[in-house]
Amino acid sequence: LARAAGASRFTFAPIGIATDHEVHVPAGFRTEVLVRWGDPLWSDAEGAYSAETGVPVEMSDRVFGENTDGMALFDIDGHEVIAVNSEYVNPKINLPVASDGVPQNADEVRLLKNLQGVTVMEVAKGAAGYAVVKDSPFNRRITHDTEMTLAGPLAGHALVRTNADPEGRTVKGTMNNCGSGRTLWGTYLTCEENFNGYFGASGEMPAGEGYIRYGLGGQGRYAYEIYDSRFDISQEPNEPHRHGFVTEIDPSDPTSTPVKRTALGRFKHENAEMVQASDGRIVVYLGDDERGEYLYRYVSNGVYVAGGSPEGLLDDGTLSVALFNDDQTGAWLPLTPESTGMEAAEILCFTRLAASAAGGTTMDRPEWVACNPLRPEVYCALTNNKNRGVAANAGGDDMPVNGPNPRETNTYGQIVRWTPAGGNHAADRFNWDLYVMAGNPTVYDNAYGGSENITAGNMFNSPDGMAFSSDGMLWIQTDGDDDNDGDFAGMGNNQMLVGDPETGEIARFMTVPNGAEVTGLCWSLDKTTAFVGVQHPGGAWPDGTGRPRSAIVAVWRQDGAAFG
């Protein structure tokens, strides 16, 4: 890795670690909570949230959901509109104490379903900074029961037909919305990650590798299957095949129907990073966040022309799995009937099995992928993998150490980057290196001490969220061990750091309350304000008393200058 030779490109003084229940940013920056779990999106939900009882079921789809995650900000005729995921719920925080974290009736299930999914909300800058515009015509909640369309080659197939939807084309809900993406035509992509956790089996589980490899079976984490037969795999064996996709939402039209894009494959999607190939085709990089699973790339068959129709671009293309060679070269292996021995529709339903058959490289949990806006270069956070070199993945492949995943029992994680051949994102080949290996140089003086650009002053573990600012700096968010002890001594709370792709330098910009991860990042249109997600905080942040409330925080420079 190249070391800093000239002047630093950081426009802030890096901060130290923290172990408290506050948010910290560098001198000269300010932060304020933009919106918290339970805050009203419409006036009728004003005061819906109570520190004693949480959110009542009848207002649960009128407020901001829990556990904020990926997000993007859109310019809709000058209105600033954020689309943002609510990944999951903490039932013990949301349900009455007497329920002890397990829904006791259909209403309690409905409450949990409504506080997850996606929020679309207008924000505007006033004298006191940014705030949500209550009652904006753009405001919308999308929940686990919102109707959507299944599109692409798997739509209508026998594998996705159910009792409620014998045509296999109309689905309810987008679930476990983790990372995100935005299309070149101004729509939001929400990525369904651990969808398996919502399903349970009241009776016999249907047999099949396709269930095992996706972790389906046993009891659902929220008891949905007891009150809604759609989630009972013994009754609806195909319902789980209708989740685990990238779903497209039009934030400019609150009456639009979200569309599940099956051509991008079915797995535990982290985010969806869209760029354009040299010839105008659409390229989407996609991670599957599970130990020993894979990194993917989708390339459309059609080309996109700015301002033109995107029709079919996310429904007709080629999905490939990444092969990383130890000599720092790599290739994209197309998932086809020839390479997998599976039918085209099966490949999109059981993508993990197809990737194994094609011979992809097992990865240390691919989280967010981010493309450098200044050059053809792509980064993927490999968050950690305690089983690397030790065990196989669930129902899948062995995981010996390999080029971009070089450490056994990898508790710290790393960020791999690659440059497509000829600078073309649709090229078959690429060259890769490791941008950083996280580690703890105060505990280890071997590979677990991290790469050269890790010091006692900037160390972290478990990189997860990532996004580039327009100046070509890489913002890195962590979701790791924050007990500040043992292997993690001196790392403090989860944090957001900024990396310079040129020099390899990494500097800490933000720390979040103990217990929280940092996830989700977007900027105001004028780039003066960053919106940052704080998920599953501990203590009583941000109110100081009562329940912890996941929230989006606005961060800006006191001098008002742009920094995104």
Ligand code: FEO
């Ligand atoms: Fe929801 Fe892989 O993070």
Ligand code: CA
């Ligand atoms: Ca994540």
Ligand code: CA
């Ligand atoms: Ca994570």
Ligand code: CA
């Ligand atoms: Ca999370």
